[in-house]
Amino acid sequence: MKSPTHPAHVTLRHRERFALSPERSEPRERRTLGTHRPVRVGVIGAGAWGPHVARTFAEETTSALVVLADLDEERLALAQRRFPGVRITTDYSTLFDMTLDAVAIATPPDTHHAIAKACLQQGLHCLVEKPLAMSVADARDLIDTAHAHGRKLMAGHTFEYDPAVLEVRRMVQERELGEVFYLDAVRTEIGRYQLGSDALWDLAPNDVSIANFVFDGTPERVTALAGSFSGRDRTVNDLVYLHLEYPGNRLANIRVSTLDPKETRTTTVVGDEKMVVYDDVSHLEKVRVYDRGARTGAPRDPRERSPASDRYGAISIPYLPPEEPLRVATRHFAECVAGNIEPRTDGLCGLRVVEVLEAAERSLASGGPVEIGVRASARS
Ligand SMILES: NC(=O)c1ccc[n+]([C@@H]2O[C@H](COP(=O)([O-])OP(=O)(O)OC[C@H]3O[C@@H](n4cnc5c(N)ncnc54)[C@H](O)[C@@H]3O)[C@@H](O)[C@H]2O)c1
Known part of the structure; x- marks a missing residue:
C-alpha cells in the first residue's frame, strides 16, 4: 500500500474548519460550506451507475469531483468526455x-469490501454503493475499519433519501395508515446481469433497505424462494421471493426479477385505515394514498356470511419535493465528511441489509425460514 500524502490530520483540519450544523431541517443554502473549499471526492467505478454518482458530486457546491477510477479504459474515456x-x-x-477527503465506490458488489477497506485504511471516508458488502463478516469488518481509522462509512441506500420513500415512512410512523399489516414490493426488469451478483444481491438490497427504513427496524425471520x-x-x-417477518406482526414480501418483461418498481403498504402505493417508475405521481380498507366486525346485513366488507374512499396524491434522491444522498455524505456527522445510512444500516440477504441465502440453502438478529457488537 502506498503511503498517503494526505494523512489523517489533513482531513481532521478540514473537519474542524468545515464544522456544519447537524440540523437536517436547515435550508440548503445555510448548510453549504460557504467560502470553505468543498470536500474532494474520487469515484471508483465508471460503469452504469458511477457516472451518476460522479455527476452529483460534480454539480454540488459541497463537493468537488477530482478523479474517476475504473479498470476499463473505454469507460474512463467516455466518463472524461462528460x-x-x-x-x-x-x-x-x-x-x-x-x-x-473521500471516495464513492460504485464497482460490482463483490469488490466493495476489498476496495472500501483499502480506502478506509488510507484515511478516506467511504460512500459504498449497495450492498455494503456480500457477507455479514465483511460488512462488520468495514464498520470496524472505519471506526479504527476515524472515517465515515456510508451505505449507498439511495432510496432512503427519496422524498417519496420518506413520505411513506412518515405515514407509517405517524400511523396515518392505521395499524400496518404488510408491505409488498416488486422490482423487476430484464437483463442487467452483473458478474458476482444476482437478483438477490443486485435488486433486493433496495427493497430490504426501504422495508427496514419504513418499518424502522429489522426483520426477525427471513424465508426465501428463488x-x-x-x-x-x-x-x-x-x-x-423474500418473506420478511418484522416485530409487531408486520410482514414484508419482496419479489425481484431480472427476467421480467416489464420494468416495475412499486412498494405497497397496507394498513387497517389506509393504503399507500409508491411507484418509482411514475414521474409525477410517485405516491398514491388510498382511503380504503376492510370493515371488520358484525355484518350490517345478517344474511352476509363474511364478517368484513370493503370500504372505498378517496385517492390522494401528496406533493413531494422535486429532489433527486442520489443528489440528496451524495450531498448528505459530503456534509457528514465536512461536519463530522454520522451518515443517516451508516455502516450499521448497510450491515442490517446484508444480514437479511445473507439470511436469505441460508434460507435458499435450507428451504426454510432463518432467524436473524442484529448482534449488539456492531458499532454504529
Ligand atoms: N444506489 C442505486 O440506486 C444504484 C443503482 C445502480 C447500481 N448501484 C450499485 O452501483 C454499483 C455499480 O453498479 P453498475 O450498475 O454501475 O455496475 P457496472 O458493472 O455497470 O459498473 C461497474 C464498474 O466497476 C468497474 N470496476 C470493477 N472492479 C474495479 C476495480 N477494482 N477498480 C476500478 N473499477 C472497477 C468495472 O470496470 C465497471 O465499469 C453496484 O454496487 C450496484 O449495486 C446502485
Whole structure:
C-alpha cells in the first residue's frame, strides 16, 4: 500500500474548519460550506451507475469531483468526455496520492469490501454503493475499519433519501395508515446481469433497505424462494421471493426479477385505515394514498356470511419535493465528511441489509425460514 500524502490530520483540519450544523431541517443554502473549499471526492467505478454518482458530486457546491477510477479504459474515456478536467486512472490506489477527503465506490458488489477497506485504511471516508458488502463478516469488518481509522462509512441506500420513500415512512410512523399489516414490493426488469451478483444481491438490497427504513427496524425471520433460469450453469438467481417477518406482526414480501418483461418498481403498504402505493417508475405521481380498507366486525346485513366488507374512499396524491434522491444522498455524505456527522445510512444500516440477504441465502440453502438478529457488537 502506498503511503498517503494526505494523512489523517489533513482531513481532521478540514473537519474542524468545515464544522456544519447537524440540523437536517436547515435550508440548503445555510448548510453549504460557504467560502470553505468543498470536500474532494474520487469515484471508483465508471460503469452504469458511477457516472451518476460522479455527476452529483460534480454539480454540488459541497463537493468537488477530482478523479474517476475504473479498470476499463473505454469507460474512463467516455466518463472524461462528460467530466472534462477530471483526472482518470485504471488503478484506484493512485487515488491515495491525490489529497482526497473521500471516495464513492460504485464497482460490482463483490469488490466493495476489498476496495472500501483499502480506502478506509488510507484515511478516506467511504460512500459504498449497495450492498455494503456480500457477507455479514465483511460488512462488520468495514464498520470496524472505519471506526479504527476515524472515517465515515456510508451505505449507498439511495432510496432512503427519496422524498417519496420518506413520505411513506412518515405515514407509517405517524400511523396515518392505521395499524400496518404488510408491505409488498416488486422490482423487476430484464437483463442487467452483473458478474458476482444476482437478483438477490443486485435488486433486493433496495427493497430490504426501504422495508427496514419504513418499518424502522429489522426483520426477525427471513424465508426465501428463488428461480434460476438463465446463464450457462444456472447458478444465478433471476427470480427471488423474500418473506420478511418484522416485530409487531408486520410482514414484508419482496419479489425481484431480472427476467421480467416489464420494468416495475412499486412498494405497497397496507394498513387497517389506509393504503399507500409508491411507484418509482411514475414521474409525477410517485405516491398514491388510498382511503380504503376492510370493515371488520358484525355484518350490517345478517344474511352476509363474511364478517368484513370493503370500504372505498378517496385517492390522494401528496406533493413531494422535486429532489433527486442520489443528489440528496451524495450531498448528505459530503456534509457528514465536512461536519463530522454520522451518515443517516451508516455502516450499521448497510450491515442490517446484508444480514437479511445473507439470511436469505441460508434460507435458499435450507428451504426454510432463518432467524436473524442484529448482534449488539456492531458499532454504529
Ligand atoms: N444506489 C442505486 O440506486 C444504484 C443503482 C445502480 C447500481 N448501484 C450499485 O452501483 C454499483 C455499480 O453498479 P453498475 O450498475 O454501475 O455496475 P457496472 O458493472 O455497470 O459498473 C461497474 C464498474 O466497476 C468497474 N470496476 C470493477 N472492479 C474495479 C476495480 N477494482 N477498480 C476500478 N473499477 C472497477 C468495472 O470496470 C465497471 O465499469 C453496484 O454496487 C450496484 O449495486 C446502485
